Amino acid sequence: MDQKKLMAEIKDQEQPTLVHNLPEDTSKEIWEAANSKSIANSQKDIAWMTIHGCLPVRAFQHRRGLATSAECPREDCKGEEDIRHLLWSCPYARGVWKKMKGLIFRLTGQTNLTYENILHGTNLKCNYGKEETAWRVINCVKESLWASRNIGIYHHNPIEEKECIKLCFDKMTTYYYVDINKYGKTWAKGNWQTKSWSEYI
Numbered sequence: 001m002d003q004k005k006l007m008a009e010i011k012d013q014e015q016p017t018l019v020h021n022l023p024e025d026t027s028k029e030i031w032e033a034a035n036s037k038s039i040a041n042s043q044k045d046i047a048w049m050t051i052h053g054c055l056p057v058r059a060f061q062h063r064r065g066l067a068t069s070a071e072c073p074r075e076d077c078k079g080e081e082d083i084r085h086l087l088w089s090c091p092y093a094r095g096v097w098k099k100m101k102g103l104i105f106r107l108t109g110q111t112n113l114t115y116e117n118i119l120h121g122t123n124l125k126c127n128y129g130k131e132e133t134a135w136r137v138i139n140c141v142k143e144s145l146w147a148s149r150n151i152g153i154y155h156h157n158p159i160e161e162k163e164c165i166k167l168c169f170d171k172m173t174t175y176y177y178v179d180i181n182k183y184g185k186t187w188a189k190g191n192w193q194t195k196s197w198s199e200y201i
């Protein structure tokens with residue numbers, strides 16, 4: 001499966017389609033979140049692929065004869081690796097979210113994380129003006145879950161949960177520096193509270 005070609009084909013469809021038969025307004029909101037200028041292109045790609053259901057997880061590949069098994073590649077996990085499993089219900093993902101939920105709450109006041117809102121970026125009930133930060137952190141977590149899964153497979157080197165969280169912090173640090181340039185150091189420090197992150201590993 002040529003991932004880049006698939007992405008290009010999907011993006012060529014100028015008008016976004018309805019998401020899982022959701023109403024037009026909700027679909028529009030979901031596509032806007034997936035295409036938000038506030039998140040990195042690599043994270044937009046993952047958001048697009050997850051909404052379209054074409055992130056090449058094992059279940060996706062197995063259905064197309066591209067993988068011998070649909071089983072999750074994480075150690076000691078026998079679940080079927082579909083997108084929900086990868087990003088949310090795999091015990092590994094649950095462990096990462098458990099820690100990151102605490103940090104997301106600290107930074108944004110967000111308390112109602114569900115699979116739907118980490119997938120779609122909708123209904124993020126945060127403190128005033130903090131939705132963008134919550135959405136950025138959520139996308140850092142999703143990208144890190146996908147990256148750590150791929151490093152585990154292709155380099156035969158399982159990545160521990162805490163290493164996945166460190167990957168996530170690296171990506172969040174990039175946003176912190178973007179915000180320093182955009183809003184100044186005082187604001188960025190207050191928004192990101194980087195010194196507190198080590199409490200969540």
Ligand SMILES: [Zn+2]
Pocket residue numbers: 072073074077078079085090091092
């Ligand atoms: Zn799993």
